[in-house]
Amino acid sequence: MTRRRYKDPMLQRLYDHFRAHPPIRDGRRHHGASHRSAFWRGVDGIERDGRSPYVRGSQCQVCYMAGQDSRVDPAVKTALLTPVGAGVWT
Numbered sequence: 001m002t003r004r005r006y007k008d009p010m011l012q013r014l015y016d017h018f019r020a021h022p023p024i025r026d027g028r029r030h031h032g033a034s035h036r037s038a039f040w041r042g043v044d045g046i047e048r049d050g051r052s053p054y055v056r057g058s059q060c061q062v063c064y065m066a067g068q069d070s071r072v073d074p075a076v077k078t079a080l081l082t083p084v085g086a087g088v089w090t
Helices: 009-020 034-044 059-069 074-081
Strands: none
Touching: 009 034, 009 059, 034 059
């Protein structure tokens, strides 16, 4: 379990889930829903005016912060090296 970051237990569970299970499918980034895209934006460090582009306290903001904290995860680093469209069509 990661450090406690949120008082709301639902948001803390979401944060813990994304830290333990980053959205990776077949070794590549898995986008598609707003929360998964928010995670990868956090990993990439995409910000707006030096802060999170998501509303504070929203589920997307929690996923964004989990992405920022997951930058050192080896599975995330491997997914960053794999091109987004690699191996999609076989």
